[in-house]
Amino acid sequence: MQLQNDLLVRAAQGKETERTPVWLMRQAGRILPEYRKVREAARDFKTLVKTPELAAEVTLQPVDILGVDAAIIFSDILVIPEAMGLNYEMEENKGPVFPNRISSAADIKRLHVASPDELRYVTDAISLTKHELNGRVPLIGFAGAPWTIFSYMIEGGGSKTFSRAKKVLYTQPVFSHQLLEMIAQSTIHYLKAQIHAGADIVQVFDSWAGILSPAQYREFSLPYIRKICDAIQEVPTIVFAKGAFFARPEMNMLPCNVVGLDWNMGIAESRIQMPDKVLQGNLDPCALYGSLDDVKRETKRMLDEFGSQKHIANLGHGLYPDIEVDKVRCFIDTVKEYSVSMRLKAG
């Protein structure tokens, strides 16, 4: 089906657009009362993720309520380790916990390369969402980067230092590469299935990129992101590696279309280091705590710095749950209006 609003896809392909497309990481979620209602009705977070009708419903909410230029399928990066054989629980106010984490090569026998059949609930949610979107805006699919998934599997949950996962990289590099390869293969199959089900573009989240030294990032993360980008030729790809400021020259060489910036990364500097990429980002989510005037001013400042082309407007991180909907809407509306006026000025 032809997309009525294909700004995101065209911008990701590096084509000129009449205005800057905008979406937000975590746009579906706790900031919306409509989400909280669905979430309360579902037994728990994982039920929401695993019930295609519910996942589709919350995926569509920000399109209807906020007017973003894309939907992103409501899911969780940890569905991949689960499909590989490692169950997890999502604990309220605590985050994910893996009761049986991976600690050595012996544990790898408990795992397998995930088949898309095991993630049918995600592809079903995508099909359903595509149907209900009816071409209004593109649908974004996503997965975690192998290093980020690996770190959860080894740590058994979140961590301040991720020293357990890093210890494994330093002490068991061969095993680390085996596991990373299994995750990468699982992710490729998974993203291809998402695209087959209707995802118009995919994003790879390397949430814990910033934990690694440049040398380790080069050895244990980038090669697997590269494999994924190499394998995905069907749709444009976005890579968001939080904290990997040091890897920007290498990100420019990745076979992806778009690189996401976190709010720490200077825009001008990033343009210089990644001249071949469309850039996505990067307003500090906390800027949305300011007044409506502050939000407008900061959003315009960001847009001016990125310029009118090769930019997808977003935050530099996911929305925090206590950010007010009005501020989010102000961010979106400002991008829409101001990016048109920028083009008029430029023209």
Next chain:
Amino acid sequence: MQLQNDLLVRAAQGKETERTPVWLMRQAGRILPEYRKVREAARDFKTLVKTPELAAEVTLQPVDILGVDAAIIFSDILVIPEAMGLNYEMEENKGPVFPNRISSAADIKRLHVASPDELRYVTDAISLTKHELNGRVPLIGFAGAPWTIFSYMIEGGGSKTFSRAKKVLYTQPVFSHQLLEMIAQSTIHYLKAQIHAGADIVQVFDSWAGILSPAQYREFSLPYIRKICDAIQEVPTIVFAKGAFFARPEMNMLPCNVVGLDWNMGIAESRIQMPDKVLQGNLDPCALYGSLDDVKRETKRMLDEFGSQKHIANLGHGLYPDIEVDKVRCFIDTVKEYSVSMRLKAG
């Protein structure tokens, strides 16, 4: 008293040294069985910090046991908010908690600029340590940077996103500057008292620098670090701003002698961006999880990258508690031996 080993002080002043000095952040602490013994005998962490004899004892341990080129006074950056009127508890395996955090301008009335008299237990510990060191190595004093201290006072403890503290910066900038100024003044008095008591060099830790956007860092952190560095002319100063990769050109302009690098910051790039500074760091603490051969190789690689002058060897972050003493000793010994051989080669 004349220092017998003044390598650290000379290196910090940018003078040539016959080998690279080495110390480690968190060198006194849980990695040492001798520390754990003293810690268990003390009622709790804060008793250890507040009892000069005990603080001096654990400060000296790594000098005797590990052979580092400096002692760093055993204390806590949160003694400053406490002296300003905001009590905290150190909860086992959880970190600091402030029962009455600061949330608005009205709360500032509960605070005052800390007087060194209120931190007498630290200066007493310094005097005692200096006496017992008997000139063997320099003693490092330290304090938290105002932004880092501010964020603890507002959050009431640690945080994943520090969104509460950042929200205050965005919504109450005038109050934020008032509080930051009070912290900066308290810190200047405190560091001067440390120097008066015998500290040979001081380090300012901006542990949460990486949480801020470049614009906010420029507005709410750097000016206060600058004030502190301007005020401290008696001894060399080190600034360690974890995650502030984006501020390196500005750090080069600070009136400090040394800038600490975290393990994410590329060495060559940092040399280019901070040509006027002595650099300190920056091995990934997790590299010490590797074998002794790995530790040697990684340490040599780091030394080669920094070169033989204008470098103080350290980690890019504090030691983690489960790192083995042998590996730490290997790091120290490798710096000592290899940095001599580098000079012979260079000569």
